[in-house]
Amino acid sequence: MDINGLEKSIVFIGFMGAGKTTVGNLVAKKLGRKFMDTDEVIEKELGMPTSQIFKELGEAVFREKEKSLITSLALEKNLVLSLGGGAFLQEEIRTACLSSTFVIFLEVSFESWLERVNLIIDSRPVLQGKSIEEMKELFEKRQVIYANHHLKIQTDGKTPEEIAHYIIDKMRWSETER
Numbered sequence: 062m063d064i065n066g067l068e069k070s071i072v073f074i075g076f077m078g079a080g081k082t083t084v085g086n087l088v089a090k091k092l093g094r095k096f097m098d099t100d101e102v103i104e105k106e107l108g109m110p111t112s113q114i115f116k117e118l119g120e121a122v123f124r125e126k127e128k129s130l131i132t133s134l135a136l137e138k139n140l141v142l143s144l145g146g147g148a149f150l151q152e153e154i155r156t157a158c159l160s161s162t163f164v165i166f167l168e169v170s171f172e173s174w175l176e177r178v179n180l181i182i183d184s185r186p187v188l189q190g191k192s193i194e195e196m197k198e199l200f201e202k203r204q205v206i207y208a209n210h211h212l213k214i215q216t217d218g219k220t221p222e223e224i225a226h227y228i229i230d231k232m233r234w235s236e237t238e239r
């Protein structure tokens with residue numbers, strides 16, 4: 062289904078644990094679109110979880126896969142794509158998504174994010190061994206990258222279901238933003 066004629070794929074960006082996978086899935090279901098999570102696609106292709114890819118093959122291999130996958134998926138229509146939290150660090154990915162898709166930034170405050178860090182820390186190699194101060198530093202550094210988007214949703218205190226509803230309503234009513 063398209064939203065007011067929007068055929069572009071919808072891409073979710075944001076920090077690890079912001080809810081891209083969870084909310085992206087819900088939005089895709091509500092719109093009857095195909096959902097793809099790029100971390101999951103890469104894990105499936107390489108046959109191991111991201112933490113093992115980083116450990117055994119190195120982060121550079123993961124980032125290369127991420128770049129070729131996302132720059133090619135960005136050209137497809139009517140998908141909902143949730144990216145990994147570090148994908149937008151690559152300029153080619155930013156350019157491909159910003160020019161061909163509708164990019165939604167799921168914003169979360171560091172305080173709200175800290176409340177759920179325990180849910181994700183074991184499976185996110187980039188967070189391993191970091192103190193809270195170091196995580197905060199990384200979090201803040203990344204916000205500059207996520208400033209490249211078409212729509213921003215502040216998610217603090219909202220459930221994934223509420224966020225998905227809000228996104229669909231907002232896109233239906235504000236054609237000018239896209």
Ligand SMILES: Nc1ncnc2c1ncn2[C@@H]1O[C@H](COP(=O)(O)OP(=O)(O)OP(=O)(O)O)[C@@H](O)[C@H]1O
Binds near residue numbers: 084147
């Ligand atoms: N709005 C929310 N409120 C409370 N918990 C949430 C919310 N969104 C996501 N979560 C929970 O936080 C965890 C991380 O969510 P999710 O995997 O969707 O994040 P992500 O943005 O895809 O992270 P990554 O960049 O690492 O892939 C999950 O356990 C999910 O249930």
Ligand SMILES: O=C(O)C1=C[C@@H](O)[C@@H](O)[C@H](O)C1
Binds near residue numbers: 076144146
């Ligand atoms: O923010 C990051 O750099 C990452 C986020 C995850 O989604 C994975 O893509 C991987 O763990 C790296």
Ligand SMILES: [Mg+2]
Binds near residue numbers: 083100144
């Ligand atoms: Mg995810």
